[in-house]
Amino acid sequence: MRLRDISITAWIGMIGIALALICAVFAPLIAPYGETEVVGGVWQEADAQFFFGLDNLGRDILSRLIYGARTTLFVALAATVISFSLGILLSFIAAVSGGVIDTVFSRFNDLMMSIPTLIFALVVLAVLPQHLVVLILVMAILDSTRVYRLGRAVALDVAVMEFVEAARLRGEGTTWIIFREILPNTLSPLLAEFGLRFAFSILFLSTLSFLGLGIQPPTADWGGMVKENKDGIIFGISAALVPGSAIAALAVCVNLVVDWLLKRTSSLKGGRGDA
Amino acid sequence: MPETSSNLLTVRNLKIEATSYPPGEPPKRITIVDGVSFDLQKGRVLGLIGESGAGKSTIGLSALAYGRGGAEITGGEVILNGTNILALGKGGIRKVRGARVCYVAQSAAAAFNPAHRLGDQVIEASVKHGLMTKEEARKRALYLFRVLGLPNPETFGDRFPHQVSGGQLQRAMTAMALCPNPELIVFDEPTTALDVTTQIDVLAAIKHAIEETDTAALYITHDLAVVAQISDDIMVLRHGRTVEYGSVKQIIEAPTQDYTRALVNVRQTARQEASDQSKPLLKVDNVSAQYSNGFKVLHGVSLHLCKGQTLAIVGESGSGKSTLARVVTGLLPPSEGRITFDGKPLTPALKNRPREDLRRIQLIYQMADTAMNPRQTVRDIIGRPLAFYDGLRGAAKTARVKELLDQIEMGNGFIDRYPAELSGGQKQRVAIARALAARPELILCDEPTSALDPLVAEGILKLLMKLQEEQQLSYVFITHDIAIVRAIADSVAVMHRGRLVRFGPKSQALSPPFDDYTDLLLKSVPEMEIGWLERVLNTRRMESAGN
Numbered sequence: 001m002r003l004r005d006i007s008i009t010a011w012i013g014m015i016g017i018a019l020a021l022i023c024a025v026f027a028p029l030i031a032p033y034g035e036t037e038v039v040g041g042v043w044q045e046a047d048a049q050f051f052f053g054l055d056n057l058g059r060d061i062l063s064r065l066i067y068g069a070r071t072t073l074f075v076a077l078a079a080t081v082i083s084f085s086l087g088i089l090l091s092f093i094a095a096v097s098g099g100v101i102d103t104v105f106s107r108f109n110d111l112m113m114s115i116p117t118l119i120f121a122l123v124v125l126a127v128l129p130q131h132l133v134v135l136i137l138v139m140a141i142l143d144s145t146r147v148y149r150l151g152r153a154v155a156l157d158v159a160v161m162e163f164v165e166a167a168r169l170r171g172e173g174t175t176w177i178i179f180r181e182i183l184p185n186t187l188s189p190l191l192a193e194f195g196l197r198f199a200f201s202i203l204f205l206s207t208l209s210f211l212g213l214g215i216q217p218p219t220a221d222w223g224g225m226v227k228e229n230k231d232g233i234i235f236g237i238s239a240a241l242v243p244g245s246a247i248a249a250l251a252v253c254v255n256l257v258v259d260w261l262l263k264r265t266s267s268l269k270g271g272r273g274d275a
Numbered sequence: 276m277p278e279t280s281s282n283l284l285t286v287r288n289l290k291i292e293a294t295s296y297p298p299g300e301p302p303k304r305i306t307i308v309d310g311v312s313f314d315l316q317k318g319r320v321l322g323l324i325g326e327s328g329a330g331k332s333t334i335g336l337s338a339l340a341y342g343r344g345g346a347e348i349t350g351g352e353v354i355l356n357g358t359n360i361l362a363l364g365k366g367g368i369r370k371v372r373g374a375r376v377c378y379v380a381q382s383a384a385a386a387f388n389p390a391h392r393l394g395d396q397v398i399e400a401s402v403k404h405g406l407m408t409k410e411e412a413r414k415r416a417l418y419l420f421r422v423l424g425l426p427n428p429e430t431f432g433d434r435f436p437h438q439v440s441g442g443q444l445q446r447a448m449t450a451m452a453l454c455p456n457p458e459l460i461v462f463d464e465p466t467t468a469l470d471v472t473t474q475i476d477v478l479a480a481i482k483h484a485i486e487e488t489d490t491a492a493l494y495i496t497h498d499l500a501v502v503a504q505i506s507d508d509i510m511v512l513r514h515g516r517t518v519e520y521g522s523v524k525q526i527i528e529a530p531t532q533d534y535t536r537a538l539v540n541v542r543q544t545a546r547q548e549a550s551d552q553s554k555p556l557l558k559v560d561n562v563s564a565q566y567s568n569g570f571k572v573l574h575g576v577s578l579h580l581c582k583g584q585t586l587a588i589v590g591e592s593g594s595g596k597s598t599l600a601r602v603v604t605g606l607l608p609p610s611e612g613r614i615t616f617d618g619k620p621l622t623p624a625l626k627n628r629p630r631e632d633l634r635r636i637q638l639i640y641q642m643a644d645t646a647m648n649p650r651q652t653v654r655d656i657i658g659r660p661l662a663f664y665d666g667l668r669g670a671a672k673t674a675r676v677k678e679l680l681d682q683i684e685m686g687n688g689f690i691d692r693y694p695a696e697l698s699g700g701q702k703q704r705v706a707i708a709r710a711l712a713a714r715p716e717l718i719l720c721d722e723p724t725s726a727l728d729p730l731v732a733e734g735i736l737k738l739l740m741k742l743q744e745e746q747q748l749s750y751v752f753i754t755h756d757i758a759i760v761r762a763i764a765d766s767v768a769v770m771h772r773g774r775l776v777r778f779g780p781k782s783q784a785l786s787p788p789f790d791d792y793t794d795l796l797l798k799s800v801p802e803m804e805i806g807w808l809e810r811v812l813n814t815r816r817m818e819s820a821g822n
Contacts, residue, residue, distance in 0.1 A: 161645050162640050162642065162645045162646040163645065163646055163647050163648045165606065166638070166640070166646055166647075166709075168606075168625065169604055169605075169606070169625065169633065169637075169638055170633060170659070170660060170663055170664075170713070171628075171630045171633040171634075171663070172663070180648075181648055184648070184650035184651075185648065185649065185650055
């Protein structure tokens with residue numbers, strides 16, 4: 001792959017993601033102030049010293065934004081990757097095996113989906129101990145139901161193709177059929193879904209933080225920052241909009257990259273071209 | 276061709292181009308049709324014949340001034356009754372399409388809207404163009420249904436597309452094209468997707484309707500025997516250029532070009548049947564099979580095949596011939612009966628079958644496109660059975676893949692290509708190589724040539740026969756083409772509606788006395804002979820009069 005084959009929009013997306021990653025990794029070095037350090041007055045206006053101003057407790061918003069990238073990115077990415085691995089694995093097993101396994105998996109999935117995600121998450125998180133791993137797992141499992149739906153639908157399309165039958169006739173096991181025959185042919189729609197799901201899990205995390213069940217203060221995360229500063233909006237203070245815009249920008253960047261990946265994989269020779 | 280001034284359609288120096296987008300390369304212009312000219316008079320039929328990619332459909336559509344899939348008419352003239360229709364604007368061309376020139380597509384099943392009744396779809400164009408009122412159009416449709424020999428013409432129009440058979444649908448589409456009294460009809464392979472026994476009815480109906488309504492027609496097909504029955508003139512096309520253009524008689528009886536001669540003489544290979552057919556390798560004993568919903572697809576089939584020989588299974592679609600192959604492979608375990616392979620009974624279900632048995636029986640599919648993973652290269656496709664059955668790795672595997680590519684007469688340069696970068700014939704060769712890689716003793720060939728052009732198919736058949744010679748392979752060859760059966764089989768099984776109607780050595784199975792079905796099947800195969808259709812229809816008429 002040559003660098004000039006990468007489209008401009010993909011570059012924009014990649015630069016955005018790289019920026020967020022750099023912030024996340026080198027937060028203590030980049031951030032001008034500490035994560036929880038009170039440096040001035042409540043909701044102090046932006047000036048040369050405080051680029052985005054100060055928040056509801058007088059902490060530097062820019063610094064918290066940089067630290068927040070850490071938790072937000074890590075939790076959202078981990079949750080999405082786990083939900084995808086889980087959803088794809090289960091859905092492909094269901095599609096390839098069919099019969100009882102398919103029915104049991106699919107009906108259980110329906111059962112999970114019939115409970116509103118947010119309420120489910122609230123109940124589970126309220127009962128379970130407050131821990132980052134628990135939070136990630138709950139988000140991943142709830143999200144994997146959506147991935148399962150899509151995965152099963154696309155895998156069924158491919159599972160009836162003759163080359164899969166040919167692999168079965170050769171005596172190949174389920175693992176080979178799932179990872180070598182079906183997965184490469186379903187990558188395009190799944191990648192598109194990955195971009196969407198990642199954006200959604202940032203939003204979901206923000207929602208949970210907003211409701212007080214996500215990342216616990218004083219740890220900074222973007223959704224939590226919106227919550228902390230939401231009251232300022234009434235007084236015309238834009239502090240809440242800064243982390244909000246960061247969430248939007250990251251979601252857009254991820255999708256730009258995914259769109260480009262999608263185009264690339266589906267224009268592969270003989271791929272299931274749909275872009 | 277009589278050179279008259281009253282040409283209905285004149286095509287002069289037609290040039291059609293398209294832009295192709297090869298992956299990883301800049302887009303380039305390709306010429307699809309170049310310098311094609313012909314004339315067509317009222318009431319006459321011109322057959323356009325050629326392999327896929329010859330540009331025959333593209334030329335046919337140019338009579339409607341239409342370019343499909345980005346094709347653009349960039350040069351020449353298409354003159355319909357004195358007007359150059361290429362020069363007409365969008366409004367002008369709308370008055371031509373569907374009114375003065377109509378089109379009959381290859382797949383009627385895909386061309387009809389499943390949500391509307393046939394009658395409404397048949398008259399739609401005529402009414403929309405304001406050529407007739409709804410009442411008149413219905414009357415005309417009824418008349419056409421009669422002419423085309425459709426059952427219950429009064430109520431035929433009330434049915435939905437899924438309620439009639441493929442052959443009837445194709446005739447309904449012909450009625451749709453004939454309804455507005457067009458000056459010209461373009462038939463684009465109207466019988467290619469049909470069984471031979473159905474094809475003959477549709478051909479007869481189309482021929483009768485053309486004569487009855489005195490319409491001119493362009494008839495596009497890849498089957499020279501079919502076009503010989505229906506057209507007055509033939510144009511042979513290759514790579515978008517005219518190879519030969521003349522009357523049917525001249526093309527069939529005295530072709531001047533090598534390519535035409537090859538088309539006319541295709542399938543002249545014949546195999547002497549093996550004399551000893553007593554030691555079976557595969558024995559199918561009174562096998563019945565049914566789908567999980569209880570629908571019975573095979574009824575007590577018994578047949579056998581000897582080592583190094585070919586058993587041809589013939590029958591129309593739905594006769595159970597592919598199902599029989601699925602039963603042998605274990606994809607559909609039989610509900611009754613047993614299958615013996617090399618003296619030992621075969622485990623009925625695929626998942627319980629030992630790997631060694633799986634290796635010894637291989638299957639080649641009809642559509643090589645879907646039978647190969649589009650994301651794997653030729654190296655992976657052929658290499659996998661080598662790794663799977665023989666545990667070959669690295670250099671040993673590559674060497675063996677190259678050896679197999681040699682055997683299928685393809686160069687090593689193909690090793691890193693994806694299936695989409697291969698032609699139809701090459702794909703089928705790779706599929707054969709994949710089967711060979713398992714070192715099989717029996718190969719089940721499920722219509723491996725029916726999706727291919729005649730000359731390419733001939734190449735595949737020759738390859739299969741060469742491999743049989745060299746490696747003592749046995750084939751079960753499923754086909755609906757009697758000519759192939761004559762060419763390659765040692766023994767023949769004829770199937771009809773899930774039952775075996777005839778089985779024996781080729782010389783016995785294909786010679787009289789016939790049962791009714793085999794007789795019908797053999798007589799329906801178009802022969803490359805002018806007047807064959809009339810002769811068969813006359814015989815039929817006499818037979819039914821005699822009864």
